[in-house]
Amino acid sequence: MSDAQTPDRAHSSGARTARLYRMVMDKHVCPYGTKSKFLLEREGYSVEDHHLTTRAETDAFKAKHGVSTTPQTFVGNDRIGGYDDLRAWLGKAGKDGPSYTPVLAVFAVGALLAVSLSMFVYGSAFTIRTAEWFVAFSMAMLAMLKLQDVEQFSTMFVGYDLLGMRWVPYAYAYPFLEAAAAILMAGRVLPWLSIPIALTIGTIGAVSVFYAVYIQKRDIKCACVGGSGNVPLGFVSLTENLAMIAMGIWMLVRPAL
Structure with a gap:
């Protein structure tokens, strides 16, 4: 779900196209991938939706990009990360701590x-x-x-x-x-x-x-x-x-x- 990178990112590039890699298999559609796509589109991004349709394809993607989870979102040359990282990057991260x-x-x-x-x-x-x-x-x-x-x-x-x-x-x-x-x-x-x-x-x-x-x-x-x-x-x-x-x-x- 989350595979954060440490460098700070901003929307300075002005890019409005995002590349999303997520698992879409016959017996499993990653819920965080679905939510990532929805979040990006809601924020006005055109999403290049890349489906990882097999376990082998998913493992190869992870190895290529040095990540341990999917989905992964890219904007321009920057890898944003998983769903939690995307929410944080878009300023949508939830607040931790006590709540009534x-x-x-x-x-x-x-x-x-x-x-x-x-x-x-x-x-x-x-x-x-x-x-x-x-x-x-x-x-x-x-x-x-x-x-x-x-x-x-x-x-x-x-x-x-x-x-x-x-x-x-x-x-x-x-x-x-x-x-x-x-x-x-x-x-x-x-x-x-x-x-x-x-x-x-x-x-x-x-x-x-x-x-x-x-x-x-x-x-x-x-x-x-x-x-x-x-x-x-x-x-x-x-x-x-x-x-x-x-x-x-x-x-x-x-x-x-």
Whole structure:
């Protein structure tokens, strides 16, 4: 995917034609080659698209140009490199580091789902059920992300959760508990079960996040979107837990619509 060269490159040559060498075989079309072609064309380049149709042809190309990966893009006499190098050369490289984007995306989709369902059922976008569904849907999606790799999630989770540190099985159970509470709360099914779950895991989570972030001043990643995310532990993580607590209290105060 990436085979960067160290010298800095600029668009000084003014060339608007690029040569792209990528694998296009009967049983494999390199996705990074496809994306490289799209990116170049979007930036206004005319692409000379050279297909490497066999493994032998691909290996010969790599040996000739002294590279270990394909695709490879050339502009003028310069070899730009692989897909990541091309993005960097065009100023499109993504920013590394912590990001709230994954959890904000979950909240945004949860809110829109809640609004859509409320309009269908009640004819109004903003109802009491809109708020309830927003919390339930968001919890369900966050649980789903955790359930993709429970092992990795639990490893991050025991790093800051106060109960998880002392009793590791809780870290494995947490995504299932969150999913169960979310599903039951969405339909107000078995409130005698969903409310205690939400209040328990929400309270433990809120206390754990507050202690780690605001008392210990730790700068660590949150496990809220699963183990693969790079969401910083902080206000958004605390909000997730407070929302669960609020939902549990609300259903206790107003058990029926």
